[in-house]
Amino acid sequence: MYGAEYHQKIVVAAAQIIADEGLSHLSLRTVARKVGVSTTVIYSLIGNREDLIEAVSREARGSFVREQRAVGCTENVLVDLKNLGRAYRRWSLENPALYSVMFGGYFGPQEIDREPIAPLADAVHRIHAQGRLKIEDPWQAVWAFWSAVHGATTLEIAGGCVMVGGQSEESFEVILEGMVRGLVSA
């Protein structure tokens, strides 16, 4: 019995491979070799390849959520909202492959839990509580901000940003500022 610590070893080995070489280079045999066990252990401890990727996704989600929660709350909610967006972008650009596994939709329609965007949702609801939201449903605003930030980061990861010839950070600020101006009143 290899115990639960090998579960962790396997998941971090798989996460390293995904982060370093991409999802397509993830093979159960190389993961098993890296950890020093046989592929049978992966099957009995975690499951098949899809389950392993799911486990890596859960682990990555934990890191992502931790960094979103690390964004503090100031007296200005709009500043918090933008800081959440900036942290979102920063984590995605630092872990592009893991981000793709989380939100890339590789597996078709999946059950995405709302924990990763909970801080974002909180900020938007705080704005809504102040009566400054230009639309009635705060969740639609959450969806809008999430879409903008997600789209910008995924396109930047894919290399689409250089195409329109702008500095990345400035362009991201424009997107944040644009959505804020469009959805919340001063």
Add this chain to the structure above:
Amino acid sequence: MYGAEYHQKIVVAAAQIIADEGLSHLSLRTVARKVGVSTTVIYSLIGNREDLIEAVSREARGSFVREQRAVGCTENVLVDLKNLGRAYRRWSLENPALYSVMFGGYFGPQEIDREPIAPLADAVHRIHAQGRLKIEDPWQAVWAFWSAVHGATTLEIAGGCVMVGGQSEESFEVILEGMVRGLVSA
């Protein structure tokens, strides 16, 4: 010599498989069987698997561009801009797998040509020419609209929309309206 018409047959067979069963189910042997040739023909006519996917991507890009161009120009540029976004979403939801191949960033940083978003860029520049853009650089506005639309569609494809519990079309309209209000003055 199988000629150029087999090039087309191979590409459409591959595109069908990607659209029906996903990119991961694309195998050179099944494509060759579907067309009625050997895998050697694919290698000599197109190249390896990555080249085949690239060819499918080019084909899909053609269809996408055609539908973007089909969005006519009215006297109201904002209506045109929104119609382009709606057509963008419609095509993406109808061809989710092909859309992922085009803009999913499966291959890491790639050279994305700006033809697919040329109509969008035109509309934004037309708004800029009217002096109604709230930011100085029109390309940053193009980038912002593209990010919002791309993010909304990819998240909807991945199944993230149901999560925030909104009707898809309404939420998309909110995103369009939000970005327009944020970036262009009345």
Add this chain to the structure above:
DNA sequence: GCTATTTAATAACAGTGTTATTTAAACACT
């Protein structure tokens, strides 16, 4: 100490991308 059961390693199967080899066809030239 010996059996019984769990656990992991090995081996096997079907399938993959890719390359090497072989067979077939087309063509040029006398």
Add this chain to the structure above:
DNA sequence: AGTGTTTAAATAACACTGTTATTAAATAGC
């Protein structure tokens, strides 16, 4: 027409892959 040569496609091979069946080893209970 027949022979030699070049080209093209099919077949076979190699090194992988995910997954499952089988075998060996270690542990547990008595």
